[in-house]
Amino acid sequence: MNLAAMDMIDWVIFLAKPVLICVIMLQVVPIMVWVERRGSALIQNRLGPNRIGPLGLLQSLADAIKMMTKEDFIPGHVMGFYYQLAPVLCVVPAFMTFAVIPFAGNLVMDGRTIHFQAADLNVGVLYILSITSLAVYGIIMAGWASNNKYALLGSLRSSAQMISYELTMGLALVGIIMTFSSVQLADIVAGQSQTLIQLGPIAIPKLGIFVQPIGFFLFTTAVFAETNRLPFDLPEGESEIVAGYHLEYSSMKFGLFMMGEYISMAVGSALISTLYFGGFQMLPGMGWLHGQIVQAAALPQLQADLLRVGFEIASFTAKTGFWLWTFVWVRWTIPRFRYDQLMDLGWKFMLPVALLNIFATGFFIYKGWI
Amino acid sequence: MNSPAVFADVSPYFFFIFAGMAILFSTMVVFKKNPASSAFSLVLVFFAFAGIYAAMDAHLVAALQILVYAGAIMVLFVFVIMLLSSDVPSLDMKRSGLMTRIAAVSAVALLLVGLIYVFKNNPSLLPKGPHSPEKIAQVGGNTRAISQLMFSDYLLPFELTSVLLLVGIVGSVALAKRKMGGTK
Numbered sequence: 005m006n007l008a009a010m011d012m013i014d015w016v017i018f019l020a021k022p023v024l025i026c027v028i029m030l031q032v033v034p035i036m037v038w039v040e041r042r043g044s045a046l047i048q049n050r051l052g053p054n055r056i057g058p059l060g061l062l063q064s065l066a067d068a069i070k071m072m073t074k075e076d077f078i079p080g081h082v083m084g085f086y087y088q089l090a091p092v093l094c095v096v097p098a099f100m101t102f103a104v105i106p107f108a109g110n111l112v113m114d115g116r117t118i119h120f121q122a123a124d125l126n127v128g129v130l131y132i133l134s135i136t137s138l139a140v141y142g143i144i145m146a147g148w149a150s151n152n153k154y155a156l157l158g159s160l161r162s163s164a165q166m167i168s169y170e171l172t173m174g175l176a177l178v179g180i181i182m183t184f185s186s187v188q189l190a191d192i193v194a195g196q197s198q199t200l201i202q203l204g205p206i207a208i209p210k211l212g213i214f215v216q217p218i219g220f221f222l223f224t225t226a227v228f229a230e231t232n233r234l235p236f237d238l239p240e241g242e243s244e245i246v247a248g249y250h251l252e253y254s255s256m257k258f259g260l261f262m263m264g265e266y267i268s269m270a271v272g273s274a275l276i277s278t279l280y281f282g283g284f285q286m287l288p289g290m291g292w293l294h295g296q297i298v299q300a301a302a303l304p305q306l307q308a309d310l311l312r313v314g315f316e317i318a319s320f321t322a323k324t325g326f327w328l329w330t331f332v333w334v335r336w337t338i339p340r341f342r343y344d345q346l347m348d349l350g351w352k353f354m355l356p357v358a359l360l361n362i363f364a365t366g367f368f369i370y371k372g373w374i
Numbered sequence: 375m376n377s378p379a380v381f382a383d384v385s386p387y388f389f390f391i392f393a394g395m396a397i398l399f400s401t402m403v404v405f406k407k408n409p410a411s412s413a414f415s416l417v418l419v420f421f422a423f424a425g426i427y428a429a430m431d432a433h434l435v436a437a438l439q440i441l442v443y444a445g446a447i448m449v450l451f452v453f454v455i456m457l458l459s460s461d462v463p464s465l466d467m468k469r470s471g472l473m474t475r476i477a478a479v480s481a482v483a484l485l486l487v488g489l490i491y492v493f494k495n496n497p498s499l500l501p502k503g504p505h506s507p508e509k510i511a512q513v514g515g516n517t518r519a520i521s522q523l524m525f526s527d528y529l530l531p532f533e534l535t536s537v538l539l540l541v542g543i544v545g546s547v548a549l550a551k552r553k554m555g556g557t558k
Contacts, residue, residue, distance in 0.1 A: 138440070138444060
């Protein structure tokens with residue numbers, strides 16, 4: 005990108021995209037906390053928070069106020085600088101990953117093409133992997149700087165878990181890269197709009213889940229492990245290591261760890277939708293609806309495009325929302341693993357299967373089946 | 375990317391910011407007493423390098439720099455440091471003798487003079503390769519250009535490297551098993 009050649013409007017677009025993404029991601033946290041609490045209550049046949057606001061919707065706001073106004077106590081035995089830095093390092097990589105996820109198709113306005121993606125890097129997926137691999141530093145640093153053996157054990161556990169599942173995640177992504185022959189997420193999304201099979205009037209699109217079903221399961225499992233969500237929430241364990249790496253943290257610093265978890269969940273959901281469910285490709289029926297509206301109202305090109313972008317953002321949000329709900333759903337349905345089971349699953353089952361998946365994908369591509 | 379005037383198309387501000395960061399954190403790696411602090415500083419050095427690569431439009435190298443060095447190798451370093459006792463200072467902070475200090479200062483001065491001499495007399499150290507930025511753009515980006523080369527012209531060295539890594543893994547497992555008191 006040539007910074008010198010950008011005019012005022014380019015700069016506004018350039019700066020608005022990251023700000024917009026950050027603001028939306030921050031809204032995901034309170035909403036998901038509410039969904040998590042109400043959802044768990046629904047699954048366990050309880051009521052959940054229902055006193056503050058309609059359906060308890062303002063509960064998250066109350067929680068946030070509590071977090072921020074609580075005394076920010078720093079124990080005397082911690083290593084000051086790194087103790088303060090660790091929660092920030094947990095949140096920042098989560099935000100950074102979203103930069104390469106496209107959330108709508110390009111829009112041509114006034115001869116200017118707007119990409120709905122903060123940064124279209126030609127290393128796309130590799131950027132995601134490298135930023136994900138950094139998330140582990142916040143956790144290591146928190147455990148180490150807390151100067152507490154439970155915190156250290158929790159952080160060692162957690163980082164070992166994240167490193168193990170990063171391998172599977174990377175190998176699962178190789179299948180997708182091979183199938184769509186690109187590492188750029190925009191290309192992968194575009195590739196998924198092609199037709200895989202034509203069944204009469206219905207065209208089955210070449211979605212990632214149809215061409216990479218095994219890769220999808222491996223990737224989703226790895227995302228659950230990377231975000232430290234149940235059934236893989238081994239970093240904490242009240243009976244073994246108390247609260248794990250955030251044992252010594254209170255008030256908003258603890259809040260930042262929680263925010264990091266929810267933002268990683270949102271990024272993981274967005275990634276699953278983008279890689280395996282066509283990203284911003286419209287949901288079935290929406291394309292037809294869009295065509296009907298454009299025809300009925302005789303919309304000019306620009307307004308039709310704007311409507312299309314709106315539909316695409318809605319589709320992307322719906323898919324991501326579904327996966328966010330799945331995170332909650334799984335958490336309150338499946339019991340947690342034991343640590344050795346987790347490691348066995350990662351190294352002895354998922355890693356070999358991921359390698360086999362790559363070979364199978366290569367064979368399929370060689371035969372010309374996908 | 376490998377034209378003689380390699381820094382001409384890199385914004386000098388970015389270069390000086392990242393180069394300054396790299397030098398600052400490299401000195402911190404050496405002078406920090408706590409080994410974990412040194413390791414965290416080294417991570418930042420890798421980031422600064424990645425920044426310089428990215429400013430040179432070598433996005434793939436930048437991503438791999440972070441993925442491999444900051445994301446994998448340094449995590450293992452930090453692991454080892456945390457598992458060993460971390461209160462042993464990495465540097466013997468006793469004041470060194472006068473002769474040692476004179477030797478250190480003169481060695482650094484000599485290196486500086488040597489580097490200045492070399493760069494003054496050879497402005498174009500890098501030979502011009504076939505992969506100009508235009509050609510890379512034509513092929514479709516760094517990632518595609520590098521992977522095409524890696525799986526065609528350089529396939530044998532690439533595969534040999536992976537065999538070498540495998541040998542390393544097998545060797546380390548064999549050594550560790552013997553130390554753990556295997557019966558054979």
